[in-house]
Each structure stands twice: as C-alpha cells, then as structure tokens.
Amino acid sequence: MGQDQAITGSDPRLTAGEAALARRELRRHKLIALLLVVPLLLFLLFAFVAPIATMLYRGFNNPAVAQLIPGTLQRLVPWDGTGIPDRAVLTRMALDLRRLAKIRRSGKLAEELNRHLPGASSVVKSTARKLRRKSETELEQKGADLLLAANSLWSKPAIWQAVKKAGQVYTDTYYLTAMDLERTFAGDIQTRQSGQIYVKLYTKTLRMALIITLMCLLLGYPLAYFLANAPPKTANMLMIFVLLPFWTSLLVRTTAWIALLQTNGVINSFLTAASIVTDPLEMLYTEFSTVVAMTHILLPFMILPLYSVMKGIDPSYMRAAMSMGARPLSAFVSVYLPNTMPGLSAGALLVFIISVGYYITPALVGGTKGQMISNIIAFHMQQSNNWGLAAALGTLLLVLILTLYWLYDRFVGAANIKLG
Amino acid sequence: MAADRVDGYLRFRNVKKSYDQKTLVVKDFNLELAKGEFLTLLGPSGSGKTTVLMMMAGFESVTSGDILLDGNPITRTAPYKRNIGMVFQNYALFPHMSIAENLAYPLKVRKKSKAEIAERVQRYLDLIELGDFGNRTPGQLSGGQRQRVALARALIFGPSLVLMDEPLGALDKKLREQMQLEISRLHQKLGFTVIYVTHDQGEALTMSDRIAVFDRGVVQQCAAPDVLYEQPANAFVADFIGENNFLPGVVTRREGDWVRVRISGGGEIEARCADCGDVGSDCLISVRPEKLFIEEAGHDYDNRFGALLKTRLYVGDFIRYFFELDDGTEVVVKVLNDHAAPELSMSEKSLLLSRRRDCFAFARK
Ligand SMILES: Nc1ncnc2c1ncn2[C@@H]1O[C@H](COP(=O)(O)OP(=O)(O)O)[C@@H](O)[C@H]1O
Numbered sequence: 001m002g003q004d005q006a007i008t009g010s011d012p013r014l015t016a017g018e019a020a021l022a023r024r025e026l027r028r029h030k031l032i033a034l035l036l037v038v039p040l041l042l043f044l045l046f047a048f049v050a051p052i053a054t055m056l057y058r059g060f061n062n063p064a065v066a067q068l069i070p071g072t073l074q075r076l077v078p079w080d081g082t083g084i085p086d087r088a089v090l091t092r093m094a095l096d097l098r099r100l101a102k103i104r105r106s107g108k109l110a111e112e113l114n115r116h117l118p119g120a121s122s123v124v125k126s127t128a129r130k131l132r133r134k135s136e137t138e139l140e141q142k143g144a145d146l147l148l149a150a151n152s153l154w155s156k157p158a159i160w161q162a163v164k165k166a167g168q169v170y171t172d173t174y175y176l177t178a179m180d181l182e183r184t185f186a187g188d189i190q191t192r193q194s195g196q197i198y199v200k201l202y203t204k205t206l207r208m209a210l211i212i213t214l215m216c217l218l219l220g221y222p223l224a225y226f227l228a229n230a231p232p233k234t235a236n237m238l239m240i241f242v243l244l245p246f247w248t249s250l251l252v253r254t255t256a257w258i259a260l261l262q263t264n265g266v267i268n269s270f271l272t273a274a275s276i277v278t279d280p281l282e283m284l285y286t287e288f289s290t291v292v293a294m295t296h297i298l299l300p301f302m303i304l305p306l307y308s309v310m311k312g313i314d315p316s317y318m319r320a321a322m323s324m325g326a327r328p329l330s331a332f333v334s335v336y337l338p339n340t341m342p343g344l345s346a347g348a349l350l351v352f353i354i355s356v357g358y359y360i361t362p363a364l365v366g367g368t369k370g371q372m373i374s375n376i377i378a379f380h381m382q383q384s385n386n387w388g389l390a391a392a393l394g395t396l397l398l399v400l401i402l403t404l405y406w407l408y409d410r411f412v413g414a415a416n417i418k419l420g
Numbered sequence: 421m422a423a424d425r426v427d428g429y430l431r432f433r434n435v436k437k438s439y440d441q442k443t444l445v446v447k448d449f450n451l452e453l454a455k456g457e458f459l460t461l462l463g464p465s466g467s468g469k470t471t472v473l474m475m476m477a478g479f480e481s482v483t484s485g486d487i488l489l490d491g492n493p494i495t496r497t498a499p500y501k502r503n504i505g506m507v508f509q510n511y512a513l514f515p516h517m518s519i520a521e522n523l524a525y526p527l528k529v530r531k532k533s534k535a536e537i538a539e540r541v542q543r544y545l546d547l548i549e550l551g552d553f554g555n556r557t558p559g560q561l562s563g564g565q566r567q568r569v570a571l572a573r574a575l576i577f578g579p580s581l582v583l584m585d586e587p588l589g590a591l592d593k594k595l596r597e598q599m600q601l602e603i604s605r606l607h608q609k610l611g612f613t614v615i616y617v618t619h620d621q622g623e624a625l626t627m628s629d630r631i632a633v634f635d636r637g638v639v640q641q642c643a644a645p646d647v648l649y650e651q652p653a654n655a656f657v658a659d660f661i662g663e664n665n666f667l668p669g670v671v672t673r674r675e676g677d678w679v680r681v682r683i684s685g686g687g688e689i690e691a692r693c694a695d696c697g698d699v700g701s702d703c704l705i706s707v708r709p710e711k712l713f714i715e716e717a718g719h720d721y722d723n724r725f726g727a728l729l730k731t732r733l734y735v736g737d738f739i740r741y742f743f744e745l746d747d748g749t750e751v752v753v754k755v756l757n758d759h760a761a762p763e764l765s766m767s768e769k770s771l772l773l774s775r776r777r778d779c780f781a782f783a784r785k
C-alpha cells in the first residue's frame with residue numbers, strides 16, 4: 001500500500017498555486033540577498049567608481065585657461081596659426097591680463113601657458129604687472145601696441161599657439177604628454193621634443209615590479225613549502241614571523257631600511273669595519289634600495305596564497321611520482337609545481353600589481369634613481385599642480401595593469417587564481 | 421599453501437623504526453615473502469603498518485635492520501630506483517593530468533616510446549574496464565573508478581612488488597567488496613607480489629595468502645587466514661580477528677598442548693594451550709560464539725558450564741543469545757536460525773557446551 005501511495009504522489013509538476021508560492025519565495029530570497037550587498041555596492045560606488053571616473057575625466061578636461069581668458073580665446077578662434085593674430089585679439093588679451101593682474105590670477109595663467117611653451121611664465125607675469133598700471137580706457141585704445149611693446153614674445157606665433165592650445169576645454173594633451181607625445185599646431189602627433197620622461201619611467205616601473213615579484217617568488221616559494229610541510233607548532237610560529245610585517249607600521253619598516261642602507265648605516269659600518277670594502281657603498285636612494293625594501297614589504301602577499309595552496313597538496317603526490325620512478329627534481333617539476341600554480345599566479349599577480357602602483361617606499365628610500373611612476377603622479381598632484389597630467393598618468397597606469405591582467409588571463413587563465 | 425613456499429623473495433630482517441629517537445614505532449620486524457604472494461599487514465590504527473610500508477618504499481629511513489629484495493639489500497636505495505608499485509589510500513592521482521596521462525607517467529619517466537606508451541595505457545585502461553575514460557580528469561571519476569586507475573598506475577610499469585596502503589578505506593561497503601575481487605583478479609592474472617595494509621579483518625581474510633597481525637609495532641602472528649582464525653597465537657589475535665568470548669580462569673592441570681582451567685564464572689574447561697602459563701597461573705579462555713551450544717540432549721561435548729540468559733537478539737539468519745556467568749562475565753552464543761533454534765525463557769539457568777579443540781587458553785597479563 002505504501003508503494004501505491006509513492007507512485008500516485010510522485011508527479012513532480014507543481015500546481016499553479018504552488019508555483020506562485022515558490023516564485024514568491026524565490027523573490028524574497030533575492031531581495032534579502034540584494035539588501036545584504038547594497039551597503040557594499042554604495043560604498044564601492046562612492047569610494048571607488050566615482051573617483052576613478054573623475055580621474056578619467058580630469059585627464060581630458062582642462063577648463064582653467066578657458067575660464068581665465070574667455071574673451072581672448074573667443075576672438076582667437078578664426079586665427080589660422082600663422083603670423084600675429086589681429087589687433088582685436090591683442091587688445092582683448094591686454095585687457096584680460098590687466099583684469100587677471102588686478103584679481104591676482106595672472107600667475108595661474110602663466111603656469112598653464114608655461115606647460116605648452118616653456119619660458120612663457122615670466123613673460124606673462126611681467127606683462128601683466130606692466131599692464132596693471134594702465135587704465136582700462138587706455139588699453140581699449142592702444143592695448144595691442146602696449147602688449148607688443150611689453151615683450152617681444154607677444155609678436156611671435158608660438159605664444160599665441162600656446163594660448164590657443166591651453167584654451168581648449170577638452171584636450172588630449174595630457175594623455176599625449178603622459179606617453180611622451182605631443183600634437184603639432186597642425187594637428188599631427190609626434191614624439192615630444194622637450195624630453196622623454198614618462199615612457200622610460202613606465203618601463204622602469206614595470207622592470208622593478210618584475211624584479212620585486214621574482215625576488216618575492218624566489219624567497220617565498222621555499223619558505224611557503226617549508227611552512228606547509230612543517231609540524232603545525234613550528235608552522236604556526238613561523239607564520240607569526242611572516243605576518244609580523246603586517247602588524248608593524250609601514251613607515252617604521254621603511255625607515256628601518258634607511259637605517260640599514262644609508263652611507264653611515266648598519267651595513268656599511270659592518271662592511272668597512274670588516275675591511276670588506278674601503279669606501280662605504282652607496283645603497284640608499286637607488287633602485288637597489290627600492291627593490292630590497294619593497295621585496296621585504298610585499299613578501300607576505302606571495303607567501304600566503306602559496307602556503308594555502310601548498311597546504312592542500314597531498315604529500316602523497318610526490319611520493320607517488322617517486323614510487324613510479326621519477327627523480328625528486330623531475331617529480332617536483334612535473335607534479336608539485338603545476339599543482340602550486342594557482343597560488344603562485346595569485347601571489348605573483350598580487351605582488352606585481354601592488355608594486356607597480358607603490359608609493360611610500362620608493363618615495364622614502366628610492367631617491368630620484370629609485371623612483372617609480374606613482375611618485376611622479378604624486379609630484380604632479382602636490383608640487384607642479386598639474387592635476388590633468390597626474391590623472392592621465394594614473395589612467396594609463398590603470399590601463400596598463402588591466403592589459404597585463406588580460407594578457408595573464410589569456411595565457412594562464414584567471415580562473416586558476418587561488419587567494420586562500 | 422603460500423605459507424610453505426616462502427623462499428625469501430622479500431625479507432625484513434630485525435627492522436626497527438623510531439621517529440623521535442626515543443620510542444620504537446616498529447619493534448624488531450621480521451618477515452619473509454614468497455614471490456607472487458599476497459601478504460596483508462592487519463592491525464589497529466597506529467600500530468605501525470604504514471611505517472613498515474613507507475620503509476619498504478623508501479620514504480622513511482630504517483632505524484636499524486635490513487630489507488632485502490631478491491637477496492639484495494635495498495635499505496639505502498633511493499625510492500625512485502626501487503621499482504615498487506604503490507597504491508595510496510587517497511589514490512594520489514595527479515589532478516592536473518588526465519587519466520591517460522596519469523597512467524603514462526611512469527612510462528614517460530622510463531623514456532618509453534610514444535607508441536609503446538599509447539598501446540600500454542590503452543591496454544591497462546581496458547584491463548580496469550575504463551577504456552573510454554582516458555581523457556577525463558581524476559575529478560570526473562567516481563571513487564571506485566579512481567581506485568581502479570590508481571591500481572592500474574601502480575601496475576603499468578610492471579613492478580614485481582606492489583604496496584597498497586588501505587586502498588579501499590575510502591569506499592563504501594559494496595564497492596569495497598567489488599574492488600577486493602578486482603584486486604584479487606589482477607593479482608592472479610599478473611602474478612605480482614603484494615603487501616597489503618588494512619585494518620579491516622574481513623578484507624584481510626578474504627584476499628590474503630597470509631596475514632601478519634600487527635600490534636604496537638610487533639607482529640603478533642603471521643599465518644594463513646584459516647590458521648589465524650582457528651588457531652590464534654595469543655589473546656590479541658583471538659580478540660582482533662572475528663568475534664570471541666573471553667572467560668578468565670586459572671590453570672589447574674597441564675598435559676602437553678592441553679590444559680584444564682577453572683573459570684571464575686564457575687566450572688572447569690578443557691582447552692588447547694596457546695601461550696598460557698604453568699599450573700596456577702592466570703589465563704583467559706577464548707571460545708567463539710558459533711562454537712558454543714546451548715544444552716542439547718544426545719551430544720557429546722567436552723566442556724559444559726552454567727549461564728543465565730540475559731538478552732536474545734534476532735538477527736535474521738542467526739540468533740544471538742547473551743548469557744551471564746556467575747562472576748558477571750558476558751558470553752555470546754550464536755545459533756543458526758533453523759528449526760532447532762532453542763526456545764529459552766529469560767533468567768533461567770542454561771548449560772553451555774563446547775568442544776575442547778574450540779577452546780584456547782592464553783596468558784592473562
Ligand atoms: N612522520 C611521523 N613522525 C612521527 N611519528 C609518526 C610519523 N608517522 C607515524 N608516526 C607514529 O607512528 C605510529 C605508527 O603510525 P602508522 O605507521 O601510521 O600506523 P598505522 O598505519 O598502522 O595506522 C603512530 O603512533 C604515529 O603517531
């Protein structure tokens with residue numbers, strides 16, 4: 001009888017009412033799930049998506065000059081870039097300079113123009129100072145002559161080209177500069193005449209990040225292996241040493257390296273005292289010091305994913321391989337290494353990406369030789385006040401990292417990554 | 421049968437092992453194996469079985485003593501030179517390789533030609549009836565299938581000795597029985613020598629030529645399954661293999677192999693002396709539940725003693741009766757569920773009977 005019941009009751013289809021109930025239940029679950037992640041989504045939107053979007057926008061957007069001298073720029077539109085613009089433009093410029101001098105904003109204009117035409121800054125400032133003393137009516141009548149008389153640069157097309165370029169609200173100048181390129185007035189793109197800085201710096205940053213990653217791998221892999229195979233008590237204690245850097249301030253750790261590496265530092269004192277070298281080695285403020293300090297700081301990021309993956313690798317794999325006749329090295333390469341790949345990729349990617357964008361350590365121990373791209377970005381934000389260029393450099397860095405990640409996914413597979 | 425064709429193909433001579441330089445995990449291990457023999461190391465968990473196997477394979481050092489394979493000492497030979505097949509409890513199939521690549525691994529290491537590898541891999545895939553599964557990864561196979569692959573991988577390079585460490589431990593009961601048959605079939609077909617480790621006595625009894633019962637690093641008895649079951653050498657073996665009743669007592673008379681024992685539950689029992697002491701020493705009598713009978717008329721039994729029925733357990737094909745002696749010792753009697761199964765009332769004294777050749781006397785420590 002029980003069997004009969006089982007057969008009649010085994011129709012798996014839901015009635016319409018049951019289906020509606022099931023759907024409502026499902027919707028409720030989805031709503032709860034959504035509510036749980038909403039705070040994170042909002043946080044990400046404000047703390048991550050919005051700043052990055054702003055940065056991207058700033059790299060293109062440059063309203064400063066357009067706001068400072070709108071009248072001049074408007075009259076400059078028909079000018080074709082040859083000879084001196086007509087008198088109406090010159091007069092307007094003279095009036096704009098006087099107005100800016102009065103409200104103490106001529107310095108800003110000088111700074112902006114100087115980026116397009118080195119040397120323009122002092123001319124703009126001195127001219128503005130001279131014109132400030134004139135009255136507005138005087139300038140309206142003979143402003144053009146006074147401007148030309150103030151400095152010979154005003155009679156050259158170069159300054160007017162610079163004014164026109166700087167006056168564009170939307171510009172690719174920053175991105176071109178970030179790639180060591182520039183646009184001629186005619187509109188062609190060429191390599192920048194005034195020096196190659198950023199491409200070199202990107203290459204250097206990538207090279208240093210690569211060296212740091214390799215160093216972390218070389219130091220971290222054997223240690224992670226040892227930790228994963230040590231008795232739990234030993235492993236726990238050593239793990240504390242690995243994590244110790246996380247519990248001390250980054251600044252303290254970095255300055256400790258200064259104490260070690262400087263000319264009169266611990267290492268040099270030891271080397272000279274032991275007569276290994278006669279003159280102290282120059283170690284601080286070099287690429288070497290940046291690489292050493294950053295390897296030290298980023299090592300845990302390599303060890304942790306490696307350790308977690310190695311922990312899960314059964315020791316019998318190696319034994320099985322050897323019982324089948326493989327020598328230890330060959331067993332390691334053909335069996336152990338491939339199985340640590342997820343942790344290895346995760347660690348390497350983590351260290352590489354973090355070090356490409358690292359700022360504090362190279363700033364403190366790197367000097368000028370050990371600088372990386374983020375130090376230049378910081379420089380443009382804090383000292384040269386060129387936020388547009390800083391944004392463009394930052395965006396390029398982002399694009400670079402995304403490209404590398406994409407390449408990595410192409411050839412290694414991101415699904416392989418295991419962080420813990 | 422295997423017991424008398426021991427020719428010392430594999431010999432353990434006074435092998436000892438200590439991990440911590442203080443205590444011996446394996447104490448004076450001696451064993452000889454004939455070529456083609458199926459020997460099982462049977463013992464409770466932690467008794468040192470794996471340790472013996474690991475020393476055999478070369479993954480653990482031998483603290484003292486020698487292991488000889490075909491007359492040559494291999495104690496100091498590197499594991500990869502020993503040419504011993506090994507099956508691990510968790511299979512140890514390489515997860516990043518397909519089944520076919522797993523099988524090909526030992527052949528590739530031996531630099532066999534591509535054609536030979538392909539041919540052999542297919543032959544062994546067919547042998548374990550997984551002919552079409554070469555391209556799958558270990559993760560896509562069921563437990564039993566993985567076990568068969570592990571077995572094939574340990575055999576494919578033709579080792580003459582194969583070690584198996586609880587290879588069926590992770591399988592459910594039905595699959596385990598199936599795999600036991602499978603391993604026996606391959607063993608008979610290919611004729612390799614096996615050292616098989618298990619803590620499952622049923623497995624040991626059905627598969628082995630000989631069984632070495634292991635406890636606390638010492639071989640308690642090494643014999644064919646029927647000998648082990650019917651003539652245990654000491655109380656540990658009697659207890660570990662199968663089910664047994666133990667009755668404490670004192671030896672009152674001794675004549676060669678036979679002793680008379682006064683059991684503390686009341687009565688005298690004649691038994692075969694396994695490792696019992698002289699007259700006056702404490703001993704344990706063992707008698708299996710199926711070798712005990714409840715009082716019947718017209719039968720001639722050597723031993724008889726009174727007991728009180730406590731519980732009756734209906735199992736199906738047989739019935740278990742739980743009796744209690746005067747001193748509180750519990751005695752189990754197993755009776756086939758046929759028409760002769762006696763109808764007993766509770767709390768009524770019955771007489772239990774046994775033959776003297778089914779009773780064994782052991783030293784009581
Ligand atoms: N690598 C090791 N280091 C220290 N002690 C071990 C090691 N391997 C096993 N032992 C100890 O040796 C004893 C026997 O272990 P093992 O050979 O694994 O027993 P079995 O396989 O019979 O369960 C156990 O007490 C275990 O704790």
Ligand SMILES: [Mg+2]
Nearest residue numbers: 466469470471
């Ligand atoms: Mg074991």
